[in-house]
Amino acid sequence: MAISDLALIEAWKDVLTLSKLTPGEQVSLLVSDDSNPQLVSTARTAVGQLGGVLTILQLPPLNGDVALSRDKSGYVGHTALKGNRPALEAMKHSDLVIDTMMLLFSPEQEEILKTGARMLLACEPPEVMLRMKPTLDDARRATNAANRLAKAKTLTVTSKAGTDFRCAIGQYPVLKQQGFVDKPGGWDHWPSCFVATWPDEGSCEGVIVIDTGDILLPFKRYAREPIHISIEGGWIRKIEGGFEAEYLRSYMDSFNDPDAYAMAHVGWGLHKKAHWTTLGLYDREAGLSMDARSFYGNFLWSSGPNTEAGGTRDTPCHMDIPLRGHSLSLDGEPMTLDGKVIPEDQN
Numbered sequence: 117m118a119i120s121d122l123a124l125i126e127a128w129k130d131v132l133t134l135s136k137l138t139p140g141e142q143v144s145l146l147v148s149d150d151s152n153p154q155l156v157s158t159a160r161t162a163v164g165q166l167g168g169v170l171t172i173l174q175l176p177p178l179n180g181d182v183a184l185s186r187d188k189s190g191y192v193g194h195t196a197l198k199g200n201r202p203a204l205e206a207m208k209h210s211d212l213v214i215d216t217m218m219l220l221f222s223p224e225q226e227e228i229l230k231t232g233a234r235m236l237l238a239c240e241p242p243e244v245m246l247r248m249k250p251t252l253d254d255a256r257r258a259t260n261a262a263n264r265l266a267k268a269k270t271l272t273v274t275s276k277a278g279t280d281f282r283c284a285i286g287q288y289p290v291l292k293q294q295g296f297v298d299k300p301g302g303w304d305h306w307p308s309c310f311v312a313t314w315p316d317e318g319s320c321e322g323v324i325v326i327d328t329g330d331i332l333l334p335f336k337r338y339a340r341e342p343i344h345i346s347i348e349g350g351w352i353r354k355i356e357g358g359f360e361a362e363y364l365r366s367y368m369d370s371f372n373d374p375d376a377y378a379m380a381h382v383g384w385g386l387h388k389k390a391h392w393t394t395l396g397l398y399d400r401e402a403g404l405s406m407d408a409r410s411f412y413g414n415f416l417w418s419s420g421p422n423t424e425a426g427g428t429r430d431t432p433c434h435m436d437i438p439l440r441g442h443s444l445s446l447d448g449e450p451m452t453l454d455g456k457v458i459p460e461d462q463n
């Protein structure tokens with residue numbers, strides 16, 4: 117349903133205030149042809165009202181002829197910013213970059229963040245942005261979870277459907293997503309609330325079972341039958357099942373890129389206003405489905421790129437696969453049990 121400009125301006129002001137936007141700060145607003153016009157226009161007004169010094173960067177679209185869908189998260193890391201020095205320099209000299217285009221997993225995003233600029237991705241439908249607007253309580257949950265993740269050495273995941281997965285962690289930084297960005301050099305995504313990290317290279321072992329009802333992104337589909345994923349030495353070795361497995365294999369094979377089969381971030385969802393069910397109620401192309409990535413108690417795992425963690429794998433093939441009813445533990449301590457978040461400090 118539609119959202120009024122006024123409501124979205126107020127939401128932007130709340131999120132930018134949480135992101136510590138102060139008068140006089142340099143703000144770059146990155147826009148492309150498929151940015152949401154209402155998001156862009158209300159962001160401009162909100163930044164202005166909060167005293168930000170605004171630069172709007174409009175970049176031409178890219179990848180439309182090589183990506184296999186219009187989902188921005190389905191073809192990542194290779195953006196129109198590549199080789200565009202004026203735009204890159206403008207963002208490197210900004211205090212805050214608002215990204216409505218999706219730079220996620222691009223080397224340019226890391227180059228910008230290294231300057232101390234903070235970056236907020238914002239590209240969901242306005243009604244989703246409002247429903248999942250971040251709060252300090254989201255940040256509290258995400259921070260408590262991130263602190264545990266940062267101290268842990270092993271991450272294990274099981275499920276009644278047969279998942280039995282483990283990996284060593286600590287080599288890569290923790291990804292904490294709280295929906296606003298309040299630290300220099302930080303990145304976040306409004307709307308989201310989850311934590312993750314990348315497994316130590318070569319350490320992932322076991323089986324992940326995508327059960328009926330689990331979600332496959334960017335397919336925006338609920339699996340209708342189980343898929344068995346065999347993982348060895350950090351790589352997806354086998355994808356077995358019926359049609360769903362064949363479809364997933366065929367999609368990943370089409371990128372012709374061995375890095376597509378690398379395990380990527382693993383973690384769990386902490387957003388209390390995100391729902392497993394929402395995916396079934398939206399047009400598939402309406403957004404990225406941050407409900408699916410963030411719903412409370414999910415086990416979110418992914419495949420492909422790790423540039424965001426400082427790695428070198430920049431394959432454009434990125435699957436995000438949030439699962440229900442899983443039990444994730446850190447050094448043997450349960451964070452979720454059958455899809456329920458356990459630690460009180462993440463309640």
Ligand SMILES: O=c1ccc(O)c[nH]1
Pocket residue numbers: 189293305308409418436
């Ligand atoms: O917000 C996001 C979206 C996709 C992803 O892989 C990570 N975080």
